[in-house]
Amino acid sequence: MTSVSVGAAADRTIQFIQSVREYVARVVVGQDVVVERMLISLFTGGHLLLQGVPGIAKTLLASSLSRAIDLEFSRVQFTIDLLPSDILGSEILDQRNQEFHVNRGPIFAHLLLADEINRAAPKVQGALLEAMQEHRVTIGKETFSLPAPFLVIATQNPVEQAGTFELPEAQLDRFMLCHRLQYPTRDQECEVLRRNMDLGVARQERGAIARTEFDMIDQQAVGSQEDLVEAMEQVHQVHVSETFLEHVVELVNRTRKHPAIELGASPRAGISLIKASRARALIHGRDYVIPEDLYALAEDVILHRIRLNYEALAEGRRGAEVLQEMLSGMGAITGTS
Numbered sequence: 001m002t003s004v005s006v007g008a009a010a011d012r013t014i015q016f017i018q019s020v021r022e023y024v025a026r027v028v029v030g031q032d033v034v035v036e037r038m039l040i041s042l043f044t045g046g047h048l049l050l051q052g053v054p055g056i057a058k059t060l061l062a063s064s065l066s067r068a069i070d071l072e073f074s075r076v077q078f079t080i081d082l083l084p085s086d087i088l089g090s091e092i093l094d095q096r097n098q099e100f101h102v103n104r105g106p107i108f109a110h111l112l113l114a115d116e117i118n119r120a121a122p123k124v125q126g127a128l129l130e131a132m133q134e135h136r137v138t139i140g141k142e143t144f145s146l147p148a149p150f151l152v153i154a155t156q157n158p159v160e161q162a163g164t165f166e167l168p169e170a171q172l173d174r175f176m177l178c179h180r181l182q183y184p185t186r187d188q189e190c191e192v193l194r195r196n197m198d199l200g201v202a203r204q205e206r207g208a209i210a211r212t213e214f215d216m217i218d219q220q221a222v223g224s225q226e227d228l229v230e231a232m233e234q235v236h237q238v239h240v241s242e243t244f245l246e247h248v249v250e251l252v253n254r255t256r257k258h259p260a261i262e263l264g265a266s267p268r269a270g271i272s273l274i275k276a277s278r279a280r281a282l283i284h285g286r287d288y289v290i291p292e293d294l295y296a297l298a299e300d301v302i303l304h305r306i307r308l309n310y311e312a313l314a315e316g317r318r319g320a321e322v323l324q325e326m327l328s329g330m331g332a333i334t335g336t337s
Contacts, residue, residue, distance in 0.1 A: 013234045019222040023068040027216050028057050030188040037179045038065055040279040043235050046176025047132050047152040056181050058155045060213055066111040069228055070221035074106035075113040078120040084127035091140040102139050110147050114154040129174050176272040178304035238278040239288040248273050254326045260312035265305040273301045
């Protein structure tokens with residue numbers, strides 16, 4: 001009887017994942033890998049950093065995902081003058097009874113989009129990252145737990161550096177995944193333009209405004225928080241062999257010994273790689289991880305956690321190139337080419 005219930009739960013989760021992906025695809029063209037990474041983050045409770053130029057649907061993706069699962073969504077545009085209280089909340093004095101009341105900030109949501117996180121001062125970044133790690137915040141003398149589930153999707157423009165504060169390695173390590181978005185393909189961009197031409201206008205009283213892609217988001221969710229919790233439980237049913245675990249440890253250790261790397265990956269990288277691989281296996285309909293999961297996720301999990309040394313940088317080497325070297329050397333161990 002137990003095996004039947006587990007199988008039924010797995011089937012429900014696979015259907016839930018498919019429904020969410022179809023929902024998002026009706027709003028956003030392409031970006032299937034990004035949607036997969038966002039689901040991995042949701043299912044494992046790990047936070048996600050998205051790097052990409054403006055205009056490639058980062059905000060639209062986060063908004064549509066939150067709506068698909070009926071999650072409370074908040075967005076904060078990070079700027080140089082932002083204060084920690086603008087995110088966490090603050091105490092407000094009630095003039096009538098001279099008592100302080102807590103005004104909760106936008107961080108009290110299931111999914112928080114931290115737009116251009118590197119534009120905020122380090123003090124603000126630190127406040128957010130501390131909340132991400134501890135899942136609670138302190139306002140005045142009171143401590144409040146954040147909603148469950150709680151996920152931060154932060155974005156970063158990799159091109160424009162004026163007026164920005166680079167995230168230190170210790171803070172980058174708090175993000176389970178760092179995904180680098182690419183431009184859409186030619187066919188995908190044609191479809192984006194076709195959809196945009198068909199949006200039309202929306203009448204408002206005696207006037208009208210041009211509709212945007214955000215107006216395409218269906219207000220009817222295709223999943224619930226219960227479905228999400230069940231998916232999170234199913235991730236922990238995915239089998240990880242001892243051999244796969246050893247491969248993860250081997251890769252992480254290679255980052256610490258490579259002659260081109262000054263700062264290698266922490267043990268948190270290995271934990272993140274295992275968690276993300278289990279979630280990816282579930283998304284692909286498997287109850288076990290395979291080497292393909294490790295190779296597919298290595299860049300998103302490892303690359304933002306390593307730092308090249310001066311000699312490698314002077315030679316013009318890039319982190320992705322060095323990581324690929326290490327992965328190629330892993331091929332003989334994992335039995336893949």
